Amino acid sequence: MHPVIRLHTDDNVVIARTALPADTPIADGVVTSVRIPAGHKAAARPIAQGEPVRRYNQVIGFATTAIAPGDHVHVHNMGMGDFAKDYAYGRDAKPTDYVEVPATFEGIRRPDGRVATRNYIGILTSVNCSAHVAGLVADAFKRHPLLGIEPLADYPHVDGVVALTHKTGCGMAEGEPLQLLRRTLAGYARHPNFSHIVVLGLGCEVNQISGMLKEHNLTDRIRNMDIQAMGGSRKTVEAGMDFVREVLADANHVHRETVPASELKIALQCGGSDGYSGVSANPALGVASDLVVRNGGTVILSETTETYGAEHLFTRRAVSREVGEKLVSLMSWWEDYTRKHGAEINANPSPGNKAGGLTTILEKSLGAMAKAGSTNLVDVIQYAEAVTAKGFVFMDTPGFDPVAATGQVAGGANVVCFTTGRGSVFGCKPAPSIKIATNTPLYRRMEEDMDVNCGTILEGEETVPESGQRIFDLILRVASGERTKSELFDFGSAEFAPWPLGVTV
Known part of the structure; x- marks a missing residue:
């Protein structure tokens, strides 16, 4: 097999399949002048200073100094530069060639018609301040096969209880940053791979749970709890665990089709x-x-x-x-x-x-x-x-x-x-x-x-x-x-x- 890959006939560089020692032939009359590491580029012909370096028959940079055939082409002799782009909107768009008999898989059809590939119970947090409590709830249902701990053994169709925490939710502007965070959390709350969701907050954060639920019309399958209103960490953990136990049977009542x-x-x-x-x-x-x-x-x-x-x-x-x-x-x-x-x-x-x-x-x-x-x-x-x-x-x-x-x-x-x-x-x-x-x-x-x-x-x-x-x-x-x-x-x-x-x- 040839030691290099040339992706297009007009490219002026080639890619080393493996590490190439000096004097390895890489093109007609061209040998490597130095060792070329695996996956790196070597010049297939002379490249003048300022000349575009081409791979995929596209500009990937410009020579910052003259590059001789067989030289290693990398950060020491190539850099960025400006070049014109032709956006040619829609020029290459074409009808999609759909298959006559579509493929299938075994998915979980939710009541609203959407299809899941997994079946989790989710614990989301409105703010970083509730992250630890969310983790404690999820840990109570975590599998430890080596220790023989299988808390979901009676619920084989539930893939797990997962806490998804983050580092923000307060000390933030109420404009676009808050909207983006809420849009992200709402997307997870609606995700078909979650059968049920509980959202845990602290209570005094900028990202109020009630505001997020109202803004994104989140009602089904979702429970929300604030640590301050619940009476502290222990009571919130217990309430979170009770929620999971309450919905496990319903979450388990699924089948793939x-x-x-x-x-x-x-x-x-x-x-x-x-x-x-x-x-x-x-x-x-x-x-x-x-x-x-x-x-x-x-x-x-x-x-x-x-x-x-x-x-x-x-x-x-x-x-x-x-x-x-x-x-x-x-x-x-x-x-x-x-x-x-x-x-x-x-x-x-x-x-x-x-x-x-x-x-x-x-x-x-x-x-x-x-x-x-x-x-x-x-x-x-x-x-x-x-x-x-x-x-x-x-x-x-x-x-x-x-x-x-x-x-x-x-x-x-x-x-x-x-x-x-x-x-x-x-x-x-x-x-x-x-x-x-x-x-x-x-x-x-x-x-x-x-x-x-x-x-x-x-x-x-x-x-x-x-x-x-x-x-x-x-x-x-x-x-x-x-x-x-x-x-x-x-x-x-x-x-x-x-x-x-x-x-x-």
Whole structure:
């Protein structure tokens, strides 16, 4: 197998399949001049200072100094720069090729018609001040198999009792920051993967529970308690435990039935990315995304700051100019938002990303967008807003994975698919999280955490479409109840992280 990957004939860089020593042939008449780490880039021809560096036949940066053929191309000789983008709204939009006989999975049909993939009882908090009490309630029902403690043994159809706590709710402005927090909590309170919800507060916080319930018309399945009104921590814990015991039988009274794949809402995430992310796992997840959409379902891409620089490729797939302009306006908002806080939206990726071979945010964005496949962009929505459209939807979120995924699940995602090249571990209760490794060494090193190995693509054992079909098949099994690796480790409570917009006062 050739030692490098060339993604397009017009690219002036290639990607090392494995670590390459100096003098390794990588192109016609070109050998590496230095050692090239696995997943990193090498110049396939001379690149003049100021010339665009191209990968995927797209600009990923500019040479900050002259680069000779065979040189390592990374942060020491490549950086950001401005270039014109043609948004070409809707130019590449095309009718969706729906499958004739849609796939199915075994889901839980709720009384309102929505479909769940899991069945939890949830404990939400209005403020950080009630977080510990919420944790105590959930801990009373926590399984400890090694100790023989199975408090839910009589309720086999209940997946667990989960407390989702956060660090805000008071000392905050009553405008957009409060609205965003309430929208997030309301999205979780309505999530079909929760059979019942109790919301715990302190009593004197800015985010009053009564205000949140009224603002979002939350009535069914929800109980609320304030620690101050209940008479303190112990009494609130006891009341919370009584609530759980009261609803357990009702929560357990569910069964799975065959439902169409159109009921899937898949959150697309990547974290701990590397130089292979845009070559193996992300394109394979893109194939799975297309299959979800072709079966009538929905995929949700987010992380606006990690789409920056590649948005012009999405606007071309927008179903209308209005939808495309929504995405462009988000980029403008983020440029202004980061500028106000002394940051740059086009800053380099994280240290782990750079160690894995990613040099600029443009390069990361172009690889990350592959998760969304090739179907039309049908809607662009705000953080934690309810996802109602079928097809490929973009949700505005930060790039930080827990915050982004929290918004997607608040929007209704019932499965999370998370690609990683460095080894991110993640869960997102109440939705199951599927972890997809970009390379085989990572998969073998962290096999207890990874559900899928896409390193098979790099090794020529499997094509991108074959790997994508394998991911889609796993999505259906997980939606039907099969446990993911993160669920076996009980991940998913600590990762709940609403976007802390605004100042703390």
